[in-house]
Amino acid sequence: MPGPGSYLIGKEEIKEAMDVLESGHLFRYGDLNDPAFKHKVYTLEKEFAEYCGVNHVLATSSGTSALMLPLMAIGAESGDEVIVPAYTFVSSYTAIIFAGFIPVLADIDDSLTIDPDDIRNKITDKTVAIMPVHMLGNSCNMVEIMKIAEEHGLYVIEDCCQAAGGSYKGKKLGSIGHAGGFSLNIFKVITAGDGGLITIDDPNLYELVFGLHDQGHTPDRAGVQVGDRSILGLNFRVNELTGAIALAQFRKMDLIISRLREIKSTFKQRINNADSFQFRKLNDEEGDVGTLCTVIFDSQEKADKVCKALGTDTVDHSGWHVYANMEHLINYFEEIGRPIELGSFQKTDDILSRAVNISVGVVDAGLGAGWGMNIHSDDKEIDEKAEEFIKACKL
Numbered sequence: 001m002p003g004p005g006s007y008l009i010g011k012e013e014i015k016e017a018m019d020v021l022e023s024g025h026l027f028r029y030g031d032l033n034d035p036a037f038k039h040k041v042y043t044l045e046k047e048f049a050e051y052c053g054v055n056h057v058l059a060t061s062s063g064t065s066a067l068m069l070p071l072m073a074i075g076a077e078s079g080d081e082v083i084v085p086a087y088t089f090v091s092s093y094t095a096i097i098f099a100g101f102i103p104v105l106a107d108i109d110d111s112l113t114i115d116p117d118d119i120r121n122k123i124t125d126k127t128v129a130i131m132p133v134h135m136l137g138n139s140c141n142m143v144e145i146m147k148i149a150e151e152h153g154l155y156v157i158e159d160c161c162q163a164a165g166g167s168y169k170g171k172k173l174g175s176i177g178h179a180g181g182f183s184l185n186i187f188k189v190i191t192a193g194d195g196g197l198i199t200i201d202d203p204n205l206y207e208l209v210f211g212l213h214d215q216g217h218t219p220d221r222a223g224v225q226v227g228d229r230s231i232l233g234l235n236f237r238v239n240e241l242t243g244a245i246a247l248a249q250f251r252k253m254d255l256i257i258s259r260l261r262e263i264k265s266t267f268k269q270r271i272n273n274a275d276s277f278q279f280r281k282l283n284d285e286e287g288d289v290g291t292l293c294t295v296i297f298d299s300q301e302k303a304d305k306v307c308k309a310l311g312t313d314t315v316d317h318s319g320w321h322v323y324a325n326m327e328h329l330i331n332y333f334e335e336i337g338r339p340i341e342l343g344s345f346q347k348t349d350d351i352l353s354r355a356v357n358i359s360v361g362v363v364d365a366g367l368g369a370g371w372g373m374n375i376h377s378d379d380k381e382i383d384e385k386a387e388e389f390i391k392a393c394k395l
């Protein structure tokens with residue numbers, strides 16, 4: 001079972017889902033005064049907005065659509081660019097591409113998130129937005145990123161897919177930029193199988209995003225609003241069953257995060273004296289979700305040796321999240337005449353070849369986190385894993 005939320009699916013999720021099934025009302029819209037309408041999606045949106053401290057939340061079909069819709073709302077002109085890190089899931093790139101923009105990749109730093117200095121290097125007169133990705137449960141350097149965005153008049157769309165519930169300098173992730181996109185897939189902090197959430201403060205941006213996600217309709221529609229629709233849209237709606245399960249999971253999110261933080265802090269203390277590595281730099285330690293513990297070894301040889309002993313891989317070999325392993329993305333860049341290849345982002349390549357993701361709550365070999373703990377790990381298991389790790393470091 002991959003993400004911490006998926007380990008905890010239980011009677012609360014069953015109750016919320018049964019509520020919907022027994023009502024027979026599966027569509028996300030309905031009359032709030034009708035007792036047969038259980039309004040799970042509305043409730044989830046309301047509670048998540050309050051939690052994040054934003055005016056609006058819109059539930060969508062996936063994290064990918066949650067990132068794409070705000071970009072579609074901004075609107076791309078030919079050749080417009082969005083700066084995004086070279087270490088992220090392919091969806092960050094496809095959301096940008098399918099919204100009509102060109103992704104421009106920037107290096108990461110030893111926080112494994114986008115390096116603000118390289119954002120500055122990548123700005124051109126076609127840059128419209130930055131997509132910082134809060135990778136592996138921890139925030140980007142949002143002070144620097146917002147400063148750059150303000151200086152250059154850029155939008156900031158936060159990719160919060162791996163960091164639901166995380167914060168930066170006291171602000172919830174997703175509430176700092178113009179919009180934030182969250183994923184509810186099975187690898188995430190909380191899950192509904194699939195699904196997404198968008199956080200937005202600005203009411204005009206929210207209306208646009210809402211219309212794009214639902215055939216041009218305005219928020220909280222009761223009917224089909226014939227004659228009143230000003231834009232064309234698509235269908236990225238979620239239904240009440242997804243809303244019900246996500247709602248039950250959301251109400252467990254703080255408990256999940258507090259347990260992950262305990263496990264991570266115990267494990268970090270246990271391995272603190274082992275040799276030849278540093279913990280990943282955290283831009284905000286207090287706001288860390290705690291899903292993973294990333295260590296960066298002094299050399300690639302050492303990282304490989306430790307990984308071999310543990311039966312895991314360095315992040316550069318993990319497959320899914322590394323630009324150089326995305327043949328379809330490489331083809332795309334070739335086709336648009338901006339070729340990239342392994343070696344195009346040397347700082348990123350170097351860090352990822354020495355980095356190892358240890359699972360704390362997200363068990364995902366595709367993230368390089370096939371080894372480690374999970375949300376049910378007790379002190380005995382944490383000790384055992386720590387000993388195994390220390391032993392591997394001594395080889």
Ligand SMILES: Cc1ncc(COP(=O)(O)O)c(C=O)c1O
Pocket residue numbers: 062063064065088089091092133159161162182183184185187194195196
């Ligand atoms: C950083 C990041 N962005 C975007 C996504 C896309 O989310 P989804 O799978 O819900 O479309 C993911 C999911 O794996 C992700 O990890």
